Amino acid sequence: MRADAKKNYDHILEVARGVVTEHGSDASMRDIARRAEVGLATLLRHFPTREALFEALLCTNLDALTQKAAELETSNSPGEALESWVRGWVGFAQTYQGVVAMMAAAHTNPASALYASCAAIHSASARLLLRAQAEGKARADMNGDDLFALMTALGWAVDQPSFVSRADHLVHLITSSILTTTSNSDAKTVTG
Structure with a gap:
């Protein structure tokens, strides 16, 4: 150029x-x-396209988020890594209003300019989930698609003005339902 x-x-x-x-x-x-x-x-x-613009706008944020996943895979306990990843995702989701809906739509559309970024986020999420499952720290009855869907739903929720103030609580609820044990003393083991 x-x-x-x-x-x-x-x-x-x-x-x-x-x-x-x-x-x-x-x-x-x-x-x-x-x-x-x-x-x-x-x-x-x-x-x-609008998606091409968003890909360019978001690539720095998404690259940093994917890099964070790589660091979490080796530096934290599997449960803490997964919880930190979800918190990082929520932080990203709050960056630009409406971006999560765009990413959810692009997730299964290889023609979308956002598809590669969505695939990277999905893959990183799945790796962190598998690691937590292998250590018995996360539910065994879910996969990367389920986690991506939950993260997308959580991202959408915290994008709504009425839920912004509850973002931390919502992250806790979601991660508590995924993790079989959590680092918080008030959390209980999740069953089936």
């Missing part, structure tokens, strides 16, 4: 980040182009 094109690309992304933070995943592509002081055609040349 030429230097001027790269500068334009970076500027559009910076402006888009602000607009999306303000308006969530429903942010207007026209509004982003207007605020970036470029034509809509220029925006679409860099980001031909």
Whole structure:
């Protein structure tokens, strides 16, 4: 990419980040182009679809989240790693309003620009779950798809203004239902 094109690309992304933070995943592509002081055609040349724009916006966050999963696989006990992963996901989900719904839709669509990121998150989740299951720390009757669905549901819930203040409690409820034992003294063993 030429230097001027790269500068334009970076500027559009910076402006888009602000607009999306303000308006969530429903942010207007026209509004982003207007605020970036470029034509809509220029925006679409860099980001031909809304999903392509979100992939570019989210790749840093998603790469960091996937890297966190790799670190958790070796540094924490399996149950703590899984709980920390879910908490990290919720933090990510609260970054941009509506992004979880986009990722849930892209999860099974290989043509989506977000598919690779969703696959990476799904894979990392499944590895952490399998590790916890192998140690007897997580329910044996669930798989990576189940965990991704629960994380997506939790991400959607904390995206709603009425549930934001309950995010920590909701994470605790979900992880308590997944883990057979938890690090919290008030949690009880989950059965079947």
